[in-house]
Amino acid sequence: MNTETNVAQIDRPAVRVQNVWKSYDDGAIAVLNGVDLEISAGQTVALCGPSGCGKSTLLHLIGGLDEPSQGRIAVNGVELNKHRDMVQFMRHEVGFVFQLHNLIPDLTMEENCLLPALAAGTNASAAQQRLNELAQRTGMQDRTQHRIQKLSGGERQRTAICRALMNRPGILLADEPTGSLDERTSGTIFELLMELASSEGVTLLMATHDRALAGSCNRTIEMHNGKIYESR
Amino acid sequence: MIFLRLAWLNLLRHRIRTLFSIAGIAFSVAAMLTVVTVLQGAIGMFTGILSSGAEMIVFERNVSDLFFSDVPLPAERSIAEWQMVAHADPVLFGVVSSADHPIITCFGVTKEDPRIRQATWLEGSADTFGTHETDIVLGERAAAFLAASAGKDIPIGHGQFHVSGIIRTKNGFEDGGVFMPLESAQRFFHKEGLSVITIKLRSTGQAEAFKRQVREQFPNLIALEDAEFSRSYSQFKILKATAWAVGGCGLALGGLGVANTMIMSVFTRIREIAILRVNGFSNFQIAATVFGESAVVSVAGAILGLVVGATTLYVLKLVPALDGYVDVTMHAGLMLLVVLLALLTGIAGALYPAFYAMRIRPVEALRFE
Numbered sequence: 001m002n003t004e005t006n007v008a009q010i011d012r013p014a015v016r017v018q019n020v021w022k023s024y025d026d027g028a029i030a031v032l033n034g035v036d037l038e039i040s041a042g043q044t045v046a047l048c049g050p051s052g053c054g055k056s057t058l059l060h061l062i063g064g065l066d067e068p069s070q071g072r073i074a075v076n077g078v079e080l081n082k083h084r085d086m087v088q089f090m091r092h093e094v095g096f097v098f099q100l101h102n103l104i105p106d107l108t109m110e111e112n113c114l115l116p117a118l119a120a121g122t123n124a125s126a127a128q129q130r131l132n133e134l135a136q137r138t139g140m141q142d143r144t145q146h147r148i149q150k151l152s153g154g155e156r157q158r159t160a161i162c163r164a165l166m167n168r169p170g171i172l173l174a175d176e177p178t179g180s181l182d183e184r185t186s187g188t189i190f191e192l193l194m195e196l197a198s199s200e201g202v203t204l205l206m207a208t209h210d211r212a213l214a215g216s217c218n219r220t221i222e223m224h225n226g227k228i229y230e231s232r
Numbered sequence: 233m234i235f236l237r238l239a240w241l242n243l244l245r246h247r248i249r250t251l252f253s254i255a256g257i258a259f260s261v262a263a264m265l266t267v268v269t270v271l272q273g274a275i276g277m278f279t280g281i282l283s284s285g286a287e288m289i290v291f292e293r294n295v296s297d298l299f300f301s302d303v304p305l306p307a308e309r310s311i312a313e314w315q316m317v318a319h320a321d322p323v324l325f326g327v328v329s330s331a332d333h334p335i336i337t338c339f340g341v342t343k344e345d346p347r348i349r350q351a352t353w354l355e356g357s358a359d360t361f362g363t364h365e366t367d368i369v370l371g372e373r374a375a376a377f378l379a380a381s382a383g384k385d386i387p388i389g390h391g392q393f394h395v396s397g398i399i400r401t402k403n404g405f406e407d408g409g410v411f412m413p414l415e416s417a418q419r420f421f422h423k424e425g426l427s428v429i430t431i432k433l434r435s436t437g438q439a440e441a442f443k444r445q446v447r448e449q450f451p452n453l454i455a456l457e458d459a460e461f462s463r464s465y466s467q468f469k470i471l472k473a474t475a476w477a478v479g480g481c482g483l484a485l486g487g488l489g490v491a492n493t494m495i496m497s498v499f500t501r502i503r504e505i506a507i508l509r510v511n512g513f514s515n516f517q518i519a520a521t522v523f524g525e526s527a528v529v530s531v532a533g534a535i536l537g538l539v540v541g542a543t544t545l546y547v548l549k550l551v552p553a554l555d556g557y558v559d560v561t562m563h564a565g566l567m568l569l570v571v572l573l574a575l576l577t578g579i580a581g582a583l584y585p586a587f588y589a590m591r592i593r594p595v596e597a598l599r600f601e
Contacts, residue, residue: 066595114234119514
């Protein structure tokens with residue numbers, strides 16, 4: 001993980017969100033309305049709430065894909081702002097798993113997984129070693145040369161998890177990772193996520209509608225109308 | 233490898249569009265190569281006519297075309313006497329016509345002229361050149377298209393001439409021309425003077441002194457070295473500018489084709505670019521994928537263009553009507569330049585698409601499933 005010394009250091013929870021607001025169309029569409037949140041390193045946190053309550057937006061802001069209209073967000077003690085090198089942040093500190101996996105269909109499982117390593121300029125043999133390790137742990141070792149089009153939904157999501165963990169990020173952001181899978185596969189993928197988060201020491205923040213899965217996380221956070229109502 | 237594979241896959245996704253872009257670059261490269269090669273060859277031949285082993289050319293100052301140059305005969309006689317001059321050959325250019333050939337270049341020369349002396353005589357001999365005022369010598373190709381042979385009388389322009397010989401030269405223009413004794417040419421074209429004097433100096437180091445002496449003694453004339461003449465002659469400049477302009481327009485059109493392909497490519501893979509972004513690709517790396525695609529199109533177009541251009545030049549060489557008139561030797565430097573220009577065109581065509589790709593915001597692009 002990268003740390004930076006030229007930016008404001010606030011204290012060191014894995015994620016700290018302070019009074020964050022987010023709106024679109026010059027304030028016409030308010031999505032987040034003053035969110036405050038702290039997540040300790042190594043926690044697994046489920047973010048629950050109805051569609052449109054702002055779960056994905058919050059994940060995007062924490063992952064640096066978007067900027068808050070107001071408020072401050074710090075990841076691993078370093079604030080995400082214009083002074084921070086967001087490319088380095090996305091390469092080394094955060095990994096994403098999306099509901100629709102967002103893989104490049106024409107590339108193989110291996111090529112998709114190597115994209116973050118390629119972006120980061122990781123040594124080819126080290127990247128290959130890491131890929132083999134992740135493929136082994138996700139049960140994808142026999143599918144590395146298959147194109148994404150040839151993989152099942154569960155295999156695609158396993159691939160997305162491998163890709164997200166390639167550069168050993170500190171935080172894994174999963175946006176309804178089991179949302180497009182059947183119940184049985186959902187359970188398997190969720191267990192895999194939890195197991196990998198634990199073994200890799202990754203902080204997991206996962207948006208989900210599935211209360212049962214959420215119950216297995218260290219914390220469950222409820223969101224409604226762009227605000228957080230922590231339940232557990 | 234993944235960079236290249238991404239570029240390759242994107243091009244394969246839209247094969248027809250990619251092929252059209254490659255064809256656009258290829259035709260531009262072929263057009264530029266063909267036009268520039270033919271014109272450079274023609275200019276080389278024309279320069280060859282003027283020099284014919286000489287080092288300097290003297291002609292009337294400030295004329296736009298050597299056909300309009302009028303060098304007084306006394307000037308030639310005076311210059312020929314100068315110490316530094318090994319020999320001076322007066323030449324009068326003219327254009328004559330026959331029934332089926334409206335333009336035949338005519339050379340009014342003396343029997344000492346190197347064109348006459350150094351040519352291969354297929355019929356007749358150099359010693360009999362100019363014996364009679366109506367005698368002419370034909371270049372090999374002129375004899376062929378005029379269906380003439382030595383000893384035959386043929387009509388040229390308003391006159392009737394006797395073919396005293398047929399020669400083969402190393403120059404296509406000369407091979408298609410008519411050689412007359414200088415005095416006959418002056419009468420035929422109603423000119424008292426000459427078009428040019430070609431000069432061979434005793435020492436090449438005397439070129440500057442020669443030019444200065446011409447300027448001082450004959451202010452209406454100008455002396456130039458061969459290479460200097462090729463560079464400065466306005467007709468050549470116009471031809472070269474035209475060739476490069478035609479080729480440049482072709483490449484500009486090819487570049488627009490590449491730009492169109494690349495911008496469409498970027499539009500159709502906004503989501504993919506967003507995925508690359510989420511995985512830590514920088515602006516530079518995103519732009520590199522676009523430029524990579526463009527480079528593949530440009531290189532493929534340039535290679536195809538070289539093949540098409542070389543084939544076109546080969547075919548031109550086989551056309552009987554052009555035989556000898558065009559020198560279609562392709563120079564490595566020109567090929568390299570054309571390929572480089574094609575690559576630059578491809579890069580220029582990818583500038584805006586790359587800029588557009590760099591501005592794609594993943595959060596917006598990924599929102600649309």
